[in-house]
Amino acid sequence: MRKTGISYYKYVILLGFCLLGSSYANDIDAQVKAAITGKINSSGGASRIMCANKLRCSLALTTQQYNQESSTILWSHNGKILPNANQLIEILQNSYKDALYPEDYHLSIINQLTQQVSSAPMMQPPIAALADLDTTLTDAFLLYAKHMATGRVDNLAVYPTWTISKRAVNLPDLLQKATHGGNVTQVLNGLTPTYPGYLELKSQLEKYQNIASNGGWGQIAAGASLKIGSKGTRVSQLQKRLAITGEYTTTEKTTIFDKALKQAVMKFQAHHGLKANGIVDKQTLQALNVSVNQIIKLIELNMDRLRWLPLQTSKQYLLVNIPNFSLDVMESGQSILNMPVIVGKGANRSCVLSSKISYIEINPYWSVPDSIGRKEILPKLQQDPNYLAKEQMNVYNGSFANPPIDPSRIDWKKVNPNNMPYKFRQMPGEKNALGNIKFIFPNVCGIYLHDTPTRNLFGRNRRDFSHGCIRVGKPVELADYLLSDKPNWDGDRVESQIKSGKRQIVYLAEPMDVNIIYGTVWVDNNGELQFRNDIYQIDNVDYPVYLPKESITETESDDNE
Missing domain, CATH: 2.40.440.10 (L,D-transpeptidase catalytic domain-like)
Incomplete structure (x- = not known):
């Protein structure tokens, strides 16, 4: 009987701690929700609230999400960041692989907020940071889903004469599905275009991002047309340029324009819709000297248009x-x-x-x-x-x-x-x-x-x-x-x-x-990347290029060899 009594008291004490912990957790979430409500009230009825101290949410949908009476805290519980938030952060970090720009989705601020939340004492959760993190992650989710589903570039703003019937996506429903028992990674990956050519361009994007991260390529100096029999530094520059992108595979060292280099030039010309005669004339030289960052931008813009x-x-x-x-x-x-x-x-x-x-x-x-x-x-x-x-x-x-x-x-x-x-x-x-x-x-x-x-x-x-x-x-x-x-x-x-x-x-x-x-x-049926002239000047839009590492200056050349 005595042992039973002791066990009973232990049970009561444990139950008390559990109830206290549950009450404490509910109190934290209530405070976070109240902080978000304060954001909305302080917005004065504006369509967009402040996600963080210096960041206004990009979408009115974010405000609408938290304006609902049924709204809940989506990305944390009991002051702790939930696994679905970590899944979203990983997707945002890798968004550049899908021709998107991570900083569009507030990645730096999200990293600061997660660090602030993770390093806070257990009994002193940073309520304001948790509220900022929740709204910022929600805004990032909605904006990323919008860009992935229908494109980063607004076609009606940039190309008003093109009325495009984009696929219909209910962003609030996606958010609910992802955060209420769903899988954020699975939901967002489901938005990846299945249009033929998209995944092939994505693979080429990775190739050129790696080239850029490794320094890109130098410019080929201006001069007379290069052809069979040409010699000198400009021939070496041409060999290096074509070796980086894979057209020139000969390992033999020479500074003479030979048949192997002519074949490489012809292959490059065919990829760019140029007359494939193996002569580096003014037009071919101009195509060769397009920077790797510009090529990345072109790949990304074309991937984005496929999302339309x-x-x-x-x-x-x-x-x-x-x-x-x-x-x-x-x-x-x-x-x-x-x-x-x-x-x-x-x-x-x-x-x-x-x-x-x-x-x-x-x-x-x-x-x-x-x-x-x-x-x-x-x-x-x-x-x-x-x-x-x-x-x-x-x-x-x-x-x-x-x-x-x-x-x-x-x-x-x-x-x-x-x-x-x-x-x-x-x-x-x-x-x-x-x-x-x-x-x-x-x-x-x-x-x-x-x-x-x-x-x-x-x-x-x-x-x-x-x-x-x-x-x-x-x-x-x-x-x-x-x-x-x-x-x-x-x-x-x-x-x-x-x-x-x-x-x-x-x-x-x-x-x-x-x-x-x-x-x-x-990318053509042979897996080769093809380029054509921008006849409508459609590619002249702002589309930031993001690289996992900074590339070295691309304008440097090999003139001092």
Whole structure:
């Protein structure tokens, strides 16, 4: 009985400590929550509260999260940092591997706050630091998830003419899922784009980040073109430059431009869309002297643009790359049909978008856009009243639903382009600007793929000539592919319908995904990094480059060798 009594008293004492500890823990969390409430109250109704003393939260969603009556402390308990917070911090530290910038997510402040919390005495938890840490981590989570899901660059702010249907992501729901019994790492990794090419670019990004951390490369001095037989310091500089990126693999030491170096130069030129003649002319030298940090920025920008697109779920789709002037029919990540394309020029940029081709039009009409009618057709009519007849065009008053009118009854020189009521439509035939086939997919830009009578332009290296629609180099082959599942529509049927001259709309058995991207850097099917000219000057945006270590000055050269 005596032993039992002693055990009983021990149990009572232990229970008292447990209850005291529980009360103490609840008191800490209550104080932290009260401190966060104080932040919100002191904001005066502003959409963004102060995450820390000198940092305003970047997203209004963070304020909304803590404004809810049901809001809780997410990243600590009983004054101790939770494992899910450590998972998030690790992801933020490594965000540069996904072409993101760790300091966007307040990493330095988070590290300071975690150190402050971890080093505090057990019975004296830093309430203010815990409140700052909770709001800062929440803001970092939401902003990182937003960037990973839909891109760091705001396309509407930087490229207002491109209306992109991004994937829908509910950020507050993600936060709840990650912090309430979920796994932060698993939730955030689920946002990684599955779009083909993203992971390949990520691998190349790591390669160039390592090059930068090891010092990058020096500049090749200006001078005469380098070619077979050239000698001297500039040849050595060229060898070193190409050896760093892997085009030049010869270990034999020489300062003479030989066949091996020519092959390396040709490989580099092919990767940059240059004429692969093995001669380092002014254009090739300029590409060679682009700094490693600039290449990292280009890779990161292109990864970011891939994040704009919705997740690719279909194994079959059309991929148009505007700067490469190319269209690929993709199946299971491989191109099974490739063709050149002509894209929009200047102010008439082709749009970046994702849609589905639902039907094709054989022997189509060309309903001339009003802007082209005012700016191009009307001036030609004023010079030549027979222009419409020569181009097989009809004119309509107000609407194509009205019957066509006789253009000879109109004094075109008196027509004001600013309030012109007339519309023009070109009939099917050899003059038709859309050629023989038109491929239709819904999009707010009002563009489509189509054939063209000016096929000689496909022989040009740079092919931005259109008003925004995309002209395809192999329209019949593309139509055959799209209609391959359609009964009674083989290649011969398409050709036969074209020859008939009759307009016909043919719906696909299943709509086909089409993705139009703007890729100035990508990885080809051979695993080679490809670069193309930034024809729309889209890459001229602020995108900070983060490196795990500082690189040495890239502008130093080997002139003193």
